[in-house]
Amino acid sequence: MLQRAKVIAQVAQHAGIKPDILQEALKPTVTAIQRSVPSWVFLGPPGVGKGTYASRVADALGIAHISAGDLVRTVMKEQTELGRKVATVVNEGNLLPDSYVLQLLQKRLQEGARRGEEGVLLDGFPRTRAQAESLLTFSDVQLALNLSLREDVLIAKCLARRNCKECGKNFNVADIDLPASPTAPAIKMPPLMPPSGCMAYLERRSDDNFTTVKRRLEVYHSEAKPVEEVFRQAGVLKDFHITGGISETFPRLLAALQARGSITEEKQAA
Numbered sequence: 001m002l003q004r005a006k007v008i009a010q011v012a013q014h015a016g017i018k019p020d021i022l023q024e025a026l027k028p029t030v031t032a033i034q035r036s037v038p039s040w041v042f043l044g045p046p047g048v049g050k051g052t053y054a055s056r057v058a059d060a061l062g063i064a065h066i067s068a069g070d071l072v073r074t075v076m077k078e079q080t081e082l083g084r085k086v087a088t089v090v091n092e093g094n095l096l097p098d099s100y101v102l103q104l105l106q107k108r109l110q111e112g113a114r115r116g117e118e119g120v121l122l123d124g125f126p127r128t129r130a131q132a133e134s135l136l137t138f139s140d141v142q143l144a145l146n147l148s149l150r151e152d153v154l155i156a157k158c159l160a161r162r163n164c165k166e167c168g169k170n171f172n173v174a175d176i177d178l179p180a181s182p183t184a185p186a187i188k189m190p191p192l193m194p195p196s197g198c199m200a201y202l203e204r205r206s207d208d209n210f211t212t213v214k215r216r217l218e219v220y221h222s223e224a225k226p227v228e229e230v231f232r233q234a235g236v237l238k239d240f241h242i243t244g245g246i247s248e249t250f251p252r253l254l255a256a257l258q259a260r261g262s263i264t265e266e267k268q269a270a
């Protein structure tokens with residue numbers, strides 16, 4: 001702080017203006033810099049595994065993982081008028097208003113900043129062009145990883161997601177083993193089975209039914225390209241196509257991030 005006051009005094013003297021006037025003029029810039037949290041963003045359709053890979057990468061990097069869907073589900077669980085309204089939109093497979101989701105995210109970022117979080121990995125945000133543009137105004141987005149996977153597999157994965165209400169962990173009981181077709185290569189994705197202790201506590205998300213998943217995919221396809229475009233123009237978009245299960249994909253994902261210089265070897269080993 002003292003150092004900053006000294007620098008401001010020197011610059012003010014050099015420019016021939018009073019230090020307090022310069023200090024006042026710099027306020028918005030300083031606040032903007034202080035607020036600018038570095039972030040990584042995982043983009044992709046429902047069922048692609050954004051949450052699974054985001055939480056593993058965040059653990060590997062030692063940064064916080066923020067899932068927009070989890071923030072929304074916390075509100076849905078509240079027995080309030082707002083919680084019920086949010087649940088209606090989510091269960092129809094539609095998006096919540098940009099301003100509302102931004103509010104939830106900013107609140108979560110502020111809580112994190114108070115705890116000393118220095119970087120975050122976002123999953124499920126942004127989902128519209130407006131959200132993406134807004135994110136760039138308050139966060140230094142260093143990477144937008146755009147995950148993709150065959151559409152028929154996305155549906156199967158969503159329908160097979162399970163959550164243990166005792167330990168809170170997510171699993172996927174789909175055993176995908178599809179031969180090559182004229183348009184797609186063969187794909188094998190073994191299930192991520194819950195341990196026996198979780199079996200009695202498994203739940204399915206209320207929006208993971210066939211009709212809602214189809215609607216979520218439609219919404220994704222209509223919003224995804226403009227979001228990708230914002231990050232492509234910012235020079236941070238990286239495409240990553242998933243062709244197998246977690247044990248095959250996760251090392252390949254880390255290697256791709258490392259090749260891009262986003263992960264150091266030390267962090268990958270940890």
Ligand SMILES: Nc1ncnc2c1ncn2[C@@H]1O[C@H](COP(=O)(O)OP(=O)(O)O)[C@@H](O)[C@H]1O
Nearest residue numbers: 046047068069072090094095096101124125127
């Ligand atoms: N960034 C967002 N903007 C608007 N709505 C959102 C956003 N993130 C989550 N939601 C709402 O929460 C639901 C669940 O989100 P999420 O768990 O990320 O699901 P998905 O499996 O579709 O990626 C979405 O279908 C949407 O209704």
